[in-house]
Amino acid sequence: MDNQVVVFILTMIGSILVFLTFGALVGGENIEFTYVTLFIVQFSFTTAMLFKIYDKVKKLEEKQVEKKRKTI
Structure with missing residues (x-):
């Protein structure tokens, strides 16, 4: 992605x-709902940032593989 x-x-x-x-399933609403909502955000x-980092690393690896193929 x-x-x-x-x-x-x-x-x-x-x-x-x-959530x-x-x-x-558990039932009931309390102040923890706010804390869990903030945790979800x-x-x-964090997940979006990790996917962005993963995508950049993947692109760099592809560039290195292409470089090696050109030198061989």
Whole structure:
């Protein structure tokens, strides 16, 4: 996935769905809902950044492989 925004949105949606499903199973709302929501946003941002780093590393590896093929 090359687009960081798409990764962020998909992670956010997935995290919210998992959280709401888990909340429906356990039941009840309290102040922890706010903390978990903030954690979901932070987790989504971190995941998006990790995918961006992974994509850059992958591109650098491809460039190195192409360089080696040209020199051989």
